[in-house]
Amino acid sequence: xxxxxxxxxGAPRAAIASASFSLxxxxxxLPLSVFEHVRSLQPSPxxxxxxxxxxxxxxxxxxxxxxxRHADLGNLFLASLILKAIILVLEQKGKRSLLMAPYKSYPxxxxxxxxxxxxxxWLNSLFAKGHRQLLNFGDLYETDPELSSTLLxxxxxxxxxxxxxxxxxxxxxxxxVVCFKRPLLATVFPRLCVIGFKFCQPLLIKRAISLLGEPxxxxxxxxxxLLIGATALIYLGLGIMTARYRHMIYRTITMxxxxxxxxxxxxxxxxxxxxxxESAAVTLMSTDIERIAQGIELSDNIWAxxxxxxxxxFLLQRQLGLACLVPAVIAVGV
Numbered sequence: 001x002x003x004x005x006x007x008x009x010g011a012p013r014a015a016i017a018s019a020s021f022s023l024x025x026x027x028x029x030l031p032l033s034v035f036e037h038v039r040s041l042q043p044s045p046x047x048x049x050x051x052x053x054x055x056x057x058x059x060x061x062x063x064x065x066x067x068x069r070h071a072d073l074g075n076l077f078l079a080s081l082i083l084k085a086i087i088l089v090l091e092q093k094g095k096r097s098l099l100m101a102p103y104k105s106y107p108x109x110x111x112x113x114x115x116x117x118x119x120x121x122w123l124n125s126l127f128a129k130g131h132r133q134l135l136n137f138g139d140l141y142e143t144d145p146e147l148s149s150t151l152l153x154x155x156x157x158x159x160x161x162x163x164x165x166x167x168x169x170x171x172x173x174x175x176x177v178v179c180f181k182r183p184l185l186a187t188v189f190p191r192l193c194v195i196g197f198k199f200c201q202p203l204l205i206k207r208a209i210s211l212l213g214e215p216x217x218x219x220x221x222x223x224x225x226l227l228i229g230a231t232a233l234i235y236l237g238l239g240i241m242t243a244r245y246r247h248m249i250y251r252t253i254t255m256x257x258x259x260x261x262x263x264x265x266x267x268x269x270x271x272x273x274x275x276x277x278e279s280a281a282v283t284l285m286s287t288d289i290e291r292i293a294q295g296i297e298l299s300d301n302i303w304a305x306x307x308x309x310x311x312x313x314f315l316l317q318r319q320l321g322l323a324c325l326v327p328a329v330i331a332v333g334v
Contacts, residue, residue, distance in 0.1 A: 032047060043091050060229075062074060117244070117247070149262055152259040155259065183248065195308055197241060211227065256296060261289065
């Protein structure tokens with residue numbers, strides 16, 4: 001910020017404001033890191049996300065500073081970028097050696113940071129062991145504590161007691177949504193990112209095609225390099241966010257399946273012998289719960305599909321005008 005203010009060419013207001021916010025974020029980062037290190041079992045997802053996106057967005061800015069002959073600012077910005085990368089790597093280091101029982105015996109997934117979970121790096125040790133030898137049941141990781149039957153049973157039974165007396169057919173649905181609202185909401189962000197990366201593809205292709213018709217010079221050459229970086233970013237982000245979304249939705253399905261089975265088992269224990277013999281508990285625990293799980297896997301279409309249709313119609317309207325309504329009507333009709 002001081003270098004921007006002392007720049008002989010004059011600093012843009014946006015650059016000074018950005019540097020000021022970066023300074024404030026850096027001052028907040030230290031106490032937050034200490035607090036997260038003491039209170040959390042995993043590397044801080046908030047700090048990791050901030051450092052990752054901040055470092056990625058600083059790369060083109062550092063390149064621009066060097067191209068504009070801002071040597072001092074460029075070197076300072078590059079040093080800041082390297083420092084962020086080092087902090088990000090250190091932040092991802094696990095805390096297993098510092099933990100006490102029973103947290104020390106938690107599976108790698110429960111102690112991994114957001115980057116390790118996004119790339120599934122926590123499975124590398126299992127893959128390496130499977131490459132060296134045949135895997136036995138004991139070689140597999142323990143179940144994540146969030147997926148334990150005891151925890152799920154306590155949560156779903158307590159929630160169901162508050163909603164079982166309500167009239168209507170949606171009491172169980174409402175109880176499941178309330179009980180598992182956190183894992184359900186955790187799927188929203190990666191699904192929105194998938195939508196964003198998906199619609200970046202036609203914009204990228206359009207710009208690449210238009211670039212082919214422009215005269216070849218230094219400016220178009222730089223734009224081509226930027227398009228290569230944008231392509232890598234889009235498809236890498238699409239792959240990561242799709243994997244992240246699928247991982248979260250399957251965790252949610254596992255929680256709902258485990259909770260409902262525990263709920264049926266708990267209800268069966270309170271029935272008398274005649275009623276329990278006539279009940280279809282086995283069917284509820286198998287076929288019906290599998291249907292519910294399939295419905296949860298496709299539940300994102302309820303809110304994500306309208307967003308995708310709206311964005312698609314808007315993009316078509318920019319190219320075709322009112323003719324964009326024809327595919328929208330056909331899609332709604334089908």
